[in-house]
Amino acid sequence: MADNTEIRIRNITKTFPARNSGALTALENISLDITAGEFLALVGPSGCGKSTLLDLIAGLTSPTSGELTIGGRPVTGPGLDRGVVFQQYALFPWRTAQANVEFGLEVKGVPRRRRAERAREMLALVGLTAFADRYPHELSGGMRQRVAIARSLAYEPEVLLMDEPYAALDAQTREALQEDLLSIWRRTGTTVLFITHSIEEAVYLGQRVAVMTARPGRIKRIVDIELPDSGGGDPRSTPEFVRYRREIWELLHDEVRKAFETQGSGYVAGEAVAAGV
Numbered sequence: 001m002a003d004n005t006e007i008r009i010r011n012i013t014k015t016f017p018a019r020n021s022g023a024l025t026a027l028e029n030i031s032l033d034i035t036a037g038e039f040l041a042l043v044g045p046s047g048c049g050k051s052t053l054l055d056l057i058a059g060l061t062s063p064t065s066g067e068l069t070i071g072g073r074p075v076t077g078p079g080l081d082r083g084v085v086f087q088q089y090a091l092f093p094w095r096t097a098q099a100n101v102e103f104g105l106e107v108k109g110v111p112r113r114r115r116a117e118r119a120r121e122m123l124a125l126v127g128l129t130a131f132a133d134r135y136p137h138e139l140s141g142g143m144r145q146r147v148a149i150a151r152s153l154a155y156e157p158e159v160l161l162m163d164e165p166y167a168a169l170d171a172q173t174r175e176a177l178q179e180d181l182l183s184i185w186r187r188t189g190t191t192v193l194f195i196t197h198s199i200e201e202a203v204y205l206g207q208r209v210a211v212m213t214a215r216p217g218r219i220k221r222i223v224d225i226e227l228p229d230s231g232g233g234d235p236r237s238t239p240e241f242v243r244y245r246r247e248i249w250e251l252l253h254d255e256v257r258k259a260f261e262t263q264g265s266g267y268v269a270g271e272a273v274a275a276g277v
């Protein structure tokens, strides 16, 4: 594509039938371009429509109005050009880690030997070579999430869609997986859309952070993140990082309040503490 846009979202509105009568507008007139190879983090108050947007891009649901293309092709349903990783590890319990990773390759018709080889490469990439023969119940939560990521990357999707993939993990595992993901992303050049409730995670991972409004969800602002080279140190301790974190927290603050007033939901108080404000 001439302009290098991978995901093009134009004037997307999504309404759901409401319980009483009428309709609930989850997303209102959203437009957003995500460039090929970009890592975009998406934050917004609870219930603002983040998952709805991701589901639309994944092709799991269709918009009420508006246009959505991936690599110039209209989205008409799920496809192997997109890998999706959810918070809950959607692994097949009856398959080993290796066989889980091979799944997408089977669907794609990759020959057995090549499939096994590729799955081994992917498991090595996420540090699970020694666990290839284990079943999901024999793995920790972090390991299962790694298998899910390896499975999504194995068939080389153009786009990786991640919906709060690390929310259920402890802080240390989460940090390790964040680093894994960044190094995989740098190596593969996959376009990543990453939804999170953590401002810190968004600033650490994203090249841009898109902030959504309270429902009906719209894009309130997109912040470009340019962290200085921390010389091998932790970029999270640089003054720039702290500034971005604060900027995004301030952008969210009003929206969270609105969400709380209208829907009784919003950010957990811990985010304010995490943002250092």
Ligand SMILES: Nc1ncnc2c1ncn2[C@@H]1O[C@H](COP(=O)(O)OP(=O)(O)OP(=O)(O)O)[C@@H](O)[C@H]1O
Binding pocket: 016, 017, 024, 026, 044, 045, 046, 047, 048, 049, 050, 051, 052, 053, 215
């Ligand atoms: N299938 C559905 N039918 C009816 N309403 C829905 C459906 N899916 C989502 N909604 C509503 O749409 C709104 C947006 O939901 P969505 O899950 O996209 O928000 P979110 O930003 O991902 O929330 P959270 O951060 O809490 O996960 C919510 O009010 C939700 O109740």
